Amino acid sequence: MASVGSVLLVVHPEHSTARALASEARRWWETRGFAVRVVGDEATGALGGDPSASEDRPRGTRDERFDFAISLGGDGTMLRTVGLACAGRTPVLGVNLGRMGYLTEVEPGGMLPAFEHLSAGNYQVEERMTLEVTIDSAATGGPAGFLSLNEAIVEKIAPGHTIRVGVDISGRRFLTYVADGLLVCTPTGSTAYNLSARGPVVSPRLNAMVFTAVAPHLVFDRSLVLGPSETVTFTLLADRPATVVLDGARVVPLNEGETVTCEGGKEPARLVTFGQRDFHALLRSRFGLADR
Secondary structure, eight states, rough: OOSSOOOEEEEOOTTTHHHHHHHHHHHHHHHTTTTEEEEEEGGOSHHHHHOTSSSSSSSSSOOOOSEEEEESSHHHHHHHHHHHHTTTTEEEEEESSSOOOOOOOOOOGHHHHHHHHHTTTEEEEEEOOOOEEEEEEEEEEEEEEEEEESEEEEEEETOOOEEEEEEEETTTEEEEEEEEEEEEEGGGGTHHHHHHOOOOOOOTTTTOOEEEEEEEESSSSOEEEEOTTTTTEEEEEESEEEEEETTTTEEEEEOOOOOEEEESSOOOOEEEESOOOOOOHHHHTTOOOOOO
């Protein structure tokens, strides 16, 4: 019998509860005629190229299209699932098995009821801006494209030292920074590393990029909020190497003269919700905020 649809399950490979839920989820969808593909999220951590067709995708998922993608893990697993699903415009449902669960929609006990809503079409899709990141380095063999939902970070490797980075905005030199690191994030990523670096919290309803320096040796230490059509290019200067981290997972070495360019992604992430997501209530809850 031909399948009536297809589902991608991305599972945290070291979480026993995630593996058990994956087995339960697979049975649920297969008994309803869906083809199910299960991958462990460790398969998405390697160096890749074009975000729509790169080697960092688990083998066999590159040209597949799915009706739904389901993340079983924490926010890190959710980020990896979005990376696999974005090019195919696939809605992503997050089942929270992590500490924060900032991006996920349901807890484990709500997984099967959520599947009922999905299969019946009773859900909404919230679009989130992504970043297209181009790294031009010896490690990537020339310009290589990646997709990020949260952020791209250029940061120091050696403890006790800084890195020196030239920053261009839309092709024109803005400033040269001496800092521990520099990052560009989306509104979704504004509550991640950007927040710990004292950058602004940005509503996920906006399409904007935030550029924040981490511990800069500079009088001007403010973040910049930029439009999605602008570009930010980091060029590593001097002789201290750095590393590029994308969504906390992909690590690419960067040497003098090599560049990282960030711009708004062509395809947004599509997150499944069941009713309007209250960003401010979620912010209060996840960060334990309370009135005095």
